[in-house]
Each structure stands twice: as structure tokens, then as C-alpha cells.
Amino acid sequence: MKKVLLIDGMALLFRAFYATSVYGRYMETKSGVPTNGVNGFVKHVTAAVQAVQPTHAVACWDMGSTTFRTESYEHYKANRVAPPDELIPQFDLVKEASAMLGMPNIGLKGYEADDCIGTLAKQYASEAEVIILTGDTDLLQLANETVTIMLLQKGMGNYKYYTPEVIFEERGIKPWQIVHVKAFMGDTSDNYPGVKGIGEKTAYKLIQQFGNTEGVLQNLAHLTKAQQTKIENDLENLQLSLQLAAIHCEVPIVCSLDEALLDWNEQRIQTVYRAMEWRDPFVRG
Numbered sequence: 001m002k003k004v005l006l007i008d009g010m011a012l013l014f015r016a017f018y019a020t021s022v023y024g025r026y027m028e029t030k031s032g033v034p035t036n037g038v039n040g041f042v043k044h045v046t047a048a049v050q051a052v053q054p055t056h057a058v059a060c061w062d063m064g065s066t067t068f069r070t071e072s073y074e075h076y077k078a079n080r081v082a083p084p085d086e087l088i089p090q091f092d093l094v095k096e097a098s099a100m101l102g103m104p105n106i107g108l109k110g111y112e113a114d115d116c117i118g119t120l121a122k123q124y125a126s127e128a129e130v131i132i133l134t135g136d137t138d139l140l141q142l143a144n145e146t147v148t149i150m151l152l153q154k155g156m157g158n159y160k161y162y163t164p165e166v167i168f169e170e171r172g173i174k175p176w177q178i179v180h181v182k183a184f185m186g187d188t189s190d191n192y193p194g195v196k197g198i199g200e201k202t203a204y205k206l207i208q209q210f211g212n213t214e215g216v217l218q219n220l221a222h223l224t225k226a227q228q229t230k231i232e233n234d235l236e237n238l239q240l241s242l243q244l245a246a247i248h249c250e251v252p253i254v255c256s257l258d259e260a261l262l263d264w265n266e267q268r269i270q271t272v273y274r275a276m277e278w279r280d281p282f283v284r285g
Helices: 010-021 037-052 068-072 090-100 114-124 139-140 163-173 175-185 200-210 213-218 224-233 233-244 266-275
Strands: 003-008 057-061 131-136 146-152 159-162
Touching: 003 010, 003 114, 010 037, 010 090, 010 114, 010 131, 010 146, 037 057, 037 090, 037 131, 037 146, 037 266, 057 114, 068 131, 068 233, 090 139, 090 213, 090 266, 114 131, 114 139, 131 139, 131 159, 163 175, 175 200, 175 213, 175 233, 200 213, 213 233, 224 233
Parallel strands: 003 057, 003 131, 131 146
Antiparallel strands: 146 159
């Protein structure tokens, strides 16, 4: 059975960068280019490959901050601060490292890495098991019978594996219903509103009871007067948030499994370490 590891490159890069930069450790090359985020990315990918033994792997990336979501809602992710100067050169470097490891880099302007991951997961579903490596719970909505979310936990090489069964056990809903929960509660990280006054607990309760946003709207009479008022006063934001929360799985990208075949070996890893001027990981002492 083919097993594809889809890597949320940005999530790994940012996580790795901030884990070490907080201590002022940037691992610069002789010419002064920081590489700490790239180093962490390579270590995360190496650990994940060892953990799940994929036959194929693809790294997916954001391609700029302007997407179809920012075009429909100008405040989307507007709360995010600009990346630190030490991180900026690593956006290109990390893709070079990924390519040296033999992984295709996939991204398309106007879409987020999440959308590319969702699209490829859908494309591969009929011929492979798919594992998505990320630190972002937004991707849980993609879990299904052939797609597992491998969520990074604290520390290197620690993961929680989310299947539809685990998500239902933990949240009381199916993966696709997560989008409908977020439509009501909004998302402070991505900076979209949801319904004002509806929090996480109520949002989950509504979707557990009525299935989706449409089901809630058809059953407004069964809600408390306060809930009815909040939802009726914020219908526009409810629909907007539903669109923003959903991962778009029809991105016009293609990456065949042949292109994604993983040829993982010591030589490839050493090539990356030499290029980034890191100490050879296979030399003891």
C-alpha cells in the first residue's frame, strides 16, 4: 500500500523558528544567513519519516499573503505580525532543503498551503493512504477513512494521530462538521468573526444537535431567544466565516505519485547539512 506524507511546510518552519529564536539561536552560515527554522524543519521531517515510513512525500507552502480569502474578507489574518528579519531568507532556503531531500514543493498564488494539502489528499485518496503532518488543527477537517492528521505535539517526534473516530471521541462531531463549528465561533488566530456572542462551547452544542449551519438556521425556533437574536443579527458573518473556515480542495495543481516517490537516504540528508553548513548528523563524537 502506498503511503503519502503531506507536509504543512509553513507550520513546521514557523514552529521550528520560534522554538529556537526565543533563545536567540539562529544558526547562521558563514555569510550570516540564519538557518534555525530550516534546521528544525529538516529534523521534523526526518522524525516524521522515521515514525510513519511513507513511500511518498510532498511539502506544501503558502505563496504570499494574498489569497482568495483575503480578497473576500480584508481582515483575514490581518492580526498577524510581519515575520522577523531572521526568518525571511529562510522561506526560500527551506524549499531548497526540501528539494534536496527529494520532495516536491507545491504551492500556488492565491491559495494557502492548507488548500494545496486538501487538494492533493483528495487526488491521492483512491490510490494511497495519506498522512498530513502539521501543527495546525484547522487541517483536522480533512480527516477521513484514508486521511489521518499527524498533529505535532510538544517536543521533537511527538504526535497525536487524528482519525474521524478520534475526532468524534474528542469533539463529538465528524471532521467535516468542524467548519460549521468555526462558522459560529469564528477564529481569533485567522481573525474572522463568526457570530458575535457565540463561543466554542455553544458552537459545538449547536452542530452536535443540528448537524450543520443550515440545520441550525432551520431550527432557530428551538433555540433560546438570546441565541436566536445573536444569529439573526449576524447572518452575514456566519456565512462569511463558513467560507473562510473551509479548506478548498479544488486547487488547480497536480503532483503525481511518481513525482512524489520518496528516495530517503543518508546521502540526501548529508547534502542538506553540508549546504546549510551544519554539523554532519552521522558523525559521532
